[in-house]
Amino acid sequence: MRVVVRTVSELCITVGTLIVLFVVYVLFWTGVRADGAMDHQIDVLQDQWAERPARPAASAGASASPAAPAPYAAGKPFAIMYIPRLGFTWNKPVLENTEVSTLKKGLGHYADTARLGQEGNFAVAGHRRTYGDPFVNFPKLRPGDAVVLTDGTTWFTYRIDKGPYKTVPTDIEVIDPVPRKSGYTREGRYLTLTTCDPEWGHSHRLIVWAHLDSTQPVEAGKPAALRR
């Protein structure tokens, strides 16, 4: 009898400890790991960009309609996103595709949506909670806010038009080239951000839509939205 009671209580303590450790892992350790991974992705990008000076100028001079750029490599970073509303130092790498392993390292670009700055809808997903909490303040976004991205050669400034809009996970029309419910009526250069809602749940999604407001080459310096 005593052995049984002791074993059961030891098991309970063990399970309790496991749960506490798991909470520590989810709340704290994924953030530590993700911050490191995101910094690493940004370093990778900046190294890449440092190694290819003057290439856009050469291709622009070569022909009036430059060849289609290479497709984004799956799971690899290709841009950095800045959203001043989420904090002046808020910047995250954007990686190609939205797989679980990709979203651990930064924001994920829906692979079948438009390229950055191109005609269509450039759609990006990010964690609301865990893995560095990139979109924890997503509900604070308001129409008029700037979403700035750079691919190393150009700054793209998008302006939010609508959102945060709450929808269900199956509502895939929100990342259509002309997103339903966005208020856009014709083709354009749009940006969609998606994250989960509620904060720790998965029953809904939060969406914001933006349109491309301006572009400028990186040589021209940071866009006005990022200057303080």
Place this chain on the structure above:
Amino acid sequence: MYGWIWRHLPGNAWVKALISLALVLLVVYVLFQYVFPWAEPLLPFNDVTVDNQ
């Protein structure tokens, strides 16, 4: 369970305590490195896209 492990560790109380500590750290390492990364995607925090269901 823990009493059984304690009795089967070699050495005196200090050695046992040291080995126990090492075992605990090993278990925590395995959990954080392998078990939790496997279990975490089963929770809803990863569902941030609109096309995965």
